[in-house]
Amino acid sequence: MKLLSLSILTLLFTGCAMDSQNKPMQKEQHSIPVVMFQTVDEKKAILLQDGKDHRYCVRCGMDLVKFYKTSHAAEHDGKQHQYCSIHCLEDHLGEGVTLKNPQVVAVDTLKFISVVDAFYVVGSKKKGTMSKVSKYAFSSLEEAKKFQAEFGGEIMNFSGASKKAKEDFQYYK
Ligand SMILES: [Zn+2]
Numbered sequence: 001m002k003l004l005s006l007s008i009l010t011l012l013f014t015g016c017a018m019d020s021q022n023k024p025m026q027k028e029q030h031s032i033p034v035v036m037f038q039t040v041d042e043k044k045a046i047l048l049q050d051g052k053d054h055r056y057c058v059r060c061g062m063d064l065v066k067f068y069k070t071s072h073a074a075e076h077d078g079k080q081h082q083y084c085s086i087h088c089l090e091d092h093l094g095e096g097v098t099l100k101n102p103q104v105v106a107v108d109t110l111k112f113i114s115v116v117d118a119f120y121v122v123g124s125k126k127k128g129t130m131s132k133v134s135k136y137a138f139s140s141l142e143e144a145k146k147f148q149a150e151f152g153g154e155i156m157n158f159s160g161a162s163k164k165a166k167e168d169f170q171y172y173k
Contacts, residue, residue: 036066036067036127037069037126037127038066038067038068038069038070038127038129039065039066039067039068039069040065040068040069040110042065044068044110045064045065045068045110046105046110046111046112047064047065047082048073048080048082048112049079049080049081049082050079050080054082057082057083057084057085057088058081058082058083058088058092059083059084059088059091059092060084060088060091060130062084062129062130063084064082064084067084067085067129068105068110069105069107069110069136070084070085070086070105070128070129070134070135070136071083071084071085071104071105072085072086072088072089072102072103072104072105072115073102073103073104073112074089074092074099074100074101074102074103075099075100075101076092076097076098076099076100081099084129084130085128085129085130085131085135085165086104086135086161086162086165087129087130087131087165087168088130089102089165090162090165090166090169091169094169101114102114102115102158103115104118104137104158105137106118106137106138106139106143107136107137107138107143107147108138108139108140108143109139111139113137113139115137115158116157116158117139118137118138118139118157118158119137119138119139119140119141119143119144119155119156119157120135120136120137120138120144120155120156120157120158120160120161121134121135121136121137121138121144121147121148121151121153121154121155121156122134122135122153122154122155122156122160122161122164123152123153123154123164124136124147124148124151124152124153125151125152125153126151130168131165131168132168133164133167133168134153135161135164135165136153137161141155
């Protein structure tokens with residue numbers, strides 16, 4: 001039985017290989033995954049929440065590994081919350097809650113830093129998360145400037161970036 005299934009497998013693989021040689025372009029297009037700028041390797045992502053849904057934004061449910069480079073975090077009612085973006089953090093604040101120790105992932109280090117220490121590049125050519133105007137945070141002004149030189153945008157502190165994020169909520173009112 002084992003031998004038989006092995007030879008079937010070999011046949012299948014040979015078949016595939018021949019097929020991909022015949023139509024290389026088509027095969028390649030199917031095998032290239034769409035990787036977004038926000039996405040990181042799962043091993044590099046720091047997930048701060050507890051429970052079975054720890055990998056998902058507490059507000060919108062989006063995958064935090066997929067949208068890691070725009071991820072934010074804060075404590076609410078003694079629990080660590082993680083958000084896909086400053087948009088979802090602002091969405092939560094809009095309910096009038098108090099969030100302690102707000103943090104953001106720095107694109108240059110992939111580590112969480114306090115939002116007050118972050119340099120945000122707002123409105124660069126890199127796509128945003130939950131917003132047409134992207135907002136990416138960096139651990140130093142130098143790193144933010146490097147990113148800005150390549151992709152444009154405006155360098156702001158957290159309160160400037162928050163203000164921009166809040167503008168997106170105007171459409172819904
Ligand atoms: Zn979200």
